[in-house]
Amino acid sequence: MNKKQQFIKDSEQKAFDTKHRTIIDFNIGKYRSAVVKGKQQFINLDLVRQNVSNIKQHTVENLDKYLKEFESNFTKNGGKIIWADTVEQALSEIIRIFNVNEAKTVVKSKSMATEEINLNEFLEKNNIEVLETDLGEYIVQLANEKPYHLISPAMHKSKQDVADLFYEKFSFKQNAEPEELTEFVRQKLRKKFVSADVGISGANFLIADIGGIALTENEGNALLSTSFPKIHIAIAGIEKLIPSINDMNQIWPLLSTHGTGQKVTVYNSIITGPRKIGELDGPERVYLVLLNNGRTDILATEHQYQALKCIKCGACLYECPVFRTVGGHTYDSMYGGPIGSVITPFIKGKKDYSHLSFASTLCGKCAEICPVKIPINNLLLHNRADFVNENLVARKEKISFEFWTFAMSKRIRFDFANGFFKNIFINIFAKNIFGKKRQMPRFYRLSFSSLIKKKKIFY
Ligand code: SF4
Known part of the structure; x- marks a missing residue:
């Protein structure tokens, strides 16, 4: 069965799964009411959206300049950049760092770039113990699944599903409440933070003028994963650049409102290299793997390059009727939903994944909701036209x-x-x-x- 046939089969199965639909509708309902409140913090939301859209548009159009500026400042701060054109290059550089340092254990914060390169599986094959520290990621790791959504990896699981999972894996109290489960995980993770050899994170943004990695999260686990271990490895796509730290005052609230409905996410950190003399904590070495993996192919297109403006808030997924019907796992991509349907064919291969661009009603809700005004439905149409011209359809x-x-x-x-x-x-x-x-x-x-x-x- 090829990828398209598998997609159709899985879609059909998920579309008639009423339990899945009930859980997703419930979680999306909660998200929507939070977003309505979150948006009230903006006096003129549309102006902020336009400003951030312009910032990202300008950055994408001048990516070469900002990448060089970032590299220069990050290196001056004491960090080391690793350029990886492909997944294989990224993995071989990462394992080299592990081997040189005889590292065997990892605490890891949530990162879609690491999903993109299948880092967990790769490290485990190399006898390295990897522990996800974000609660949602920890749950899907425990269930041996992939993240379901960019922001909410375990949104397809109900409270009871999670309690059952912990009962099965740890014989933890049956029908446990979320607070009890969270506390249980917190105790388990705490010991690992202090003993792990390496901390791995993604990057929400890469700030060119200060050479900093910006991380945003609600649990503080990324902060701990990147501060306790002696080595920090961050992995990020090259499109994550923004020009200046002064842009963050608009970007952070816009991202959090569209991602979770919060005014601003609880922990926002900016990492500017390893621990300096006189500092009490932080890693001794910081590496950043800058991943291309098809992004320059997106950049070279006439229209679809706009997808690189995405700030990965996940809002378009929540609003997409196809995503809500077929579910996040059916896309077989770390980037599901409308924006995933635009970029996945470039990242995972057009031959196997071009069908995703056809899995859309083109209703336009994704473009309407997108905080950085990416015309996602138009980009899907451009993908379709290109794929027909490239003889990629049946x-x-x-x-x-x-x-x-x-x-x-x-x-x-x-x-x-x-x-x-x-x-x-x-x-x-x-x-x-x-x-x-x-x-x-x-x-x-x-x-x-x-x-x-x-x-x-x-x-
Ligand atoms: S395309 Fe827009 S709405 Fe979708 S995840 Fe990216 S920024 Fe958010």
């Missing part, structure tokens, strides 16, 4: 549409076949494309224009 689909265009482009051709033939055509060909469960329209025996010609319709 041949029978392409032929069907060519035939359809040919038939529809002239009235005489369209009227040539009567309703009987049109119904046969649409039920045989279109059903294959749109799915067997979709109810097709029924054509009347005669077309509208022939009815007029026969004077069966008067106006």
Whole structure:
């Protein structure tokens, strides 16, 4: 079964999973009411959105300049940059750091870039113990699953699901309350923070003018993961740049409001290199792996490059009717939902993942909600056009549409076949494309224009 067939199979299964739908609807309901309150902090939200959109647009258009500026300042601060064009390069550089330092244990904070390179699996194969420290990530690690959503990795699990999981794994009290589970995890993690050899994090933003890594979180675990171990390795996509620390006063509240509905996230840290003389805590060495992995291919496009403005708030996922129906895991990508459907084909391969750009109703809700005003639905259309031109869609689909265009482009051709033939055509060909469960329209025996010609319709 290829990736597209798997996607269709999983989508169908998830779409009829009523338990999944109930949990997702409940969690999205809570998110929506928080966002309404969070947005009230802005006197002019649209102005802030436009400002941040402009900042990101400018950064993406001048990425080479800001990458160089960041590298220079980060290096001056004592950090070390590792440029990784591919996943393989990133992994081989990371394992080299582990081997040189004989490191065997890792505490890790939430990071989609590490999911992108499958870092946990890679390190575990190399006999390195990895522990996720974000509660949501810890839950999905325990369940042997992948994160479900950019911001809320375990949003597909109910309170009871999590209690059952802890009972199964640790024989922890049955039907435990979330507070009890959180406390249990906190105690477990605390010991690991102080003993781990390496702390791994992602980066929410990379601030060029100060050479700093900005991290935002609610639990403080990223702060602990990056302060206690002697070595800190951060992994970030090259699009994470922003020009100046002065931009953060607008970016941080905009991100937190759209991500969780908070005015500002609880812990916001900026890491500017390793511990300096006289400082009491912090790592001795800080490495930053700057990952390309298809991003320069996105940058080279005429339109889709705008997807690199994304600040990974996850709002478009919550609002997407497709995401809510098929669920986060069905995309088989760390970046699910509408924005994931734009970028995943570039990051994980167009041949296997181009179908994601077609998995959209194009309703436009994603673009409407996006804090940095990315026209996501238009970008999906540009992907579709490019993939058709690059022959990445199924041949029978392409032929069907060519035939359809040919038939529809002239009235005489369209009227040539009567309703009987049109119904046969649409039920045989279109059903294959749109799915067997979709109810097709029924054509009347005669077309509208022939009815007029026969004077069966008067106006
Ligand atoms: S595309 Fe926009 S709404 Fe979606 S995750 Fe990125 S910033 Fe948020």
